[in-house]
Amino acid sequence: MTVGSGQVYVVTGGCGFLGSHLVRMLLEHEKNISEIRVFDLHLDESLRTLSNDRVKVRLISGDISRLEDVREALRGSHLVIHTASLVDVWGRVPASKITEVNVTGTMNVLQACKEEEVQYLVYTSSMEVVGPNIHGDHFYRGNEDTEYRIYHKEPYPLSKAKAEKLVLEANGAKIKGGKLLYTCSLRPTGIYGEGHELMKQFHRQGLRTGRCVFRAIPPAIEHGRVYVGNVAWMHLLAARQLQIHPSTLGGQVYFCYDSSPYKSYEDFNMEFLSACGFKIIGSRPLVPYFLLYLLALLNALMQWVLHGFFTYAPILNPYTLAVASTTFTVQTDKAEKHFGYQPLYAWEEAKKRTITWVKSLEVSRKDLKDVGEKGNYCCN
Ligand SMILES: NC(=O)C1=CN([C@@H]2O[C@H](COP(=O)(O)OP(=O)(O)OC[C@H]3O[C@@H](n4cnc5c(N)ncnc54)[C@H](O)[C@@H]3O)[C@@H](O)[C@H]2O)C=CC1
Numbered sequence: 063m064t065v066g067s068g069q070v071y072v073v074t075g076g077c078g079f080l081g082s083h084l085v086r087m088l089l090e091h092e093k094n095i096s097e098i099r100v101f102d103l104h105l106d107e108s109l110r111t112l113s114n115d116r117v118k119v120r121l122i123s124g125d126i127s128r129l130e131d132v133r134e135a136l137r138g139s140h141l142v143i144h145t146a147s148l149v150d151v152w153g154r155v156p157a158s159k160i161t162e163v164n165v166t167g168t169m170n171v172l173q174a175c176k177e178e179e180v181q182y183l184v185y186t187s188s189m190e191v192v193g194p195n196i197h198g199d200h201f202y203r204g205n206e207d208t209e210y211r212i213y214h215k216e217p218y219p220l221s222k223a224k225a226e227k228l229v230l231e232a233n234g235a236k237i238k239g240g241k242l243l244y245t246c247s248l249r250p251t252g253i254y255g256e257g258h259e260l261m262k263q264f265h266r267q268g269l270r271t272g273r274c275v276f277r278a279i280p281p282a283i284e285h286g287r288v289y290v291g292n293v294a295w296m297h298l299l300a301a302r303q304l305q306i307h308p309s310t311l312g313g314q315v316y317f318c319y320d321s322s323p324y325k326s327y328e329d330f331n332m333e334f335l336s337a338c339g340f341k342i343i344g345s346r347p348l349v350p351y352f353l354l355y356l357l358a359l360l361n362a363l364m365q366w367v368l369h370g371f372f373t374y375a376p377i378l379n380p381y382t383l384a385v386a387s388t389t390f391t392v393q394t395d396k397a398e399k400h401f402g403y404q405p406l407y408a409w410e411e412a413k414k415r416t417i418t419w420v421k422s423l424e425v426s427r428k429d430l431k432d433v434g435e436k437g438n439y440c441c442n
């Protein structure tokens with residue numbers, strides 16, 4: 063549907079880390095829209111102020127796992143970018159809840175597209191639908207066609223894989239009014255940038271250890287990372303081109319990455335944390351892998367024991383350790399060939415923006431005094 067001269071886009075999960083960047087990206091770079099419907103369970107009222115005389119930003123509070131909420135949000139819209147998801151590999155929420163949101167929620171979006179005559183759906187999938195698996199099989203500079211031993215046991219990757227399969231299978235389905243539904247799926251690697259909750263955790267954790275990061279992962283283990291602004295940009299381009307060349311993009315998956323350097327997860331984070339005086343201790347892991355694994359197991363045991371009394375969900379568990387300890391990097395030009403994707407932000411710009419944001423955490427931290435900071439550096 064077009065409102066006035068423009069189209070109506072729906073962004074599910076539009077108040078999230080990626081979603082909020084996507085809303086801003088659409089406002090700045092997509093001239094064919096007149097309304098962005100931001101559908102989310104937890105609304106960020108600040109997004110409402112982004113409306114301008116050309117594009118209205120409409121916040122819609124709703125639950126993706128309730129079909130009626132989704133149908134109402136999609137009614138009269140032209141295209142959906144579906145980013146809403148429970149992103150949890152730490153056991154913060156029950157597996158059933160992850161399935162309900164990530165799988166049933168996606169089924170609801172597909173159903174609502176069919177019933178509300180929405181022809182275009184871009185799904186935010188994840189590298190996790192491929193790997194890394196917990197067997198330590200490295201995925202080195204892989205692409206969308208690379209053979210890999212996919213093995214999912216954890217609720218999150220399992221749910222993303224199931225949801226992506228549903229999205230791709232729905233491509234070409236007849237929708238109300240006799241039209242066809244066109245879908246595609248984008249698979250970002252580890253997203254970083256302004257607003258990344260996990261980076262806030264690493265920053266807080268580092269403050270508690272005197273701005274020291276104790277190396278746990280071998281530097282040679284490379285993890286693909288992608289700047290949030292480039293992920294948003296790729297979604298905008300895919301949404302635009304899916305409408306123009308549905309037979310090219312329809313039913314396709316695309317890894318989403320940029321020129322961010324291939325580094326270990328810890329070394330990559332230090333690109334930003336070192337600008338705040340953080341230092342990584344050790345040129346190789348300070349403790350042997352088996353001790354790390356024992357610690358991860360202990361965390362999992364503690365989570366099980368405390369279950370029902372307290373949600374104990376530390377960063378390190380057997381799954382996150384396995385993922386962090388297995389190389390997963392992508393190298394592909396499929397998105398460039400199919401819809402002209404080139405990163406909008408070069409690495410230096412992405413780094414600069416992220417550092418500026420991480421530094422803002424220093425300024426805004428009200429509890430800086432609680433961690434006895436005041437220049438107390440372990441490694442002066
Ligand atoms: N963070 C990362 O490194 C990566 C994320 N992704 C995918 O990107 C997408 C966005 O992820 P992030 O921005 O990191 O997560 P996020 O947690 O910041 O955003 C997810 C949004 O979905 C909303 N949501 C959750 N349950 C909902 C429900 N029942 N109904 C409506 N809205 C609901 C949340 O309120 C939140 O605003 C997800 O689909 C995730 O799987 C993919 C690859 C990497």
Ligand SMILES: C[C@@H](CO)CCC[C@@H](C)[C@H]1CC[C@H]2[C@@H]3[C@H](O)CC4=CC(=O)CC[C@]4(C)[C@H]3CC[C@]12C
Nearest residue numbers: 149151188190251252278327328377382383385386
């Ligand atoms: C062992 C620790 C010592 O510092 C480091 C632990 C790092 C882990 C918490 C992260 C390593 C790899 C991350 C995942 C990866 O980027 C792929 C992902 C894709 C998504 O769709 C969601 C997030 C994540 C699972 C991401 C989560 C954090 C890590 C496991």
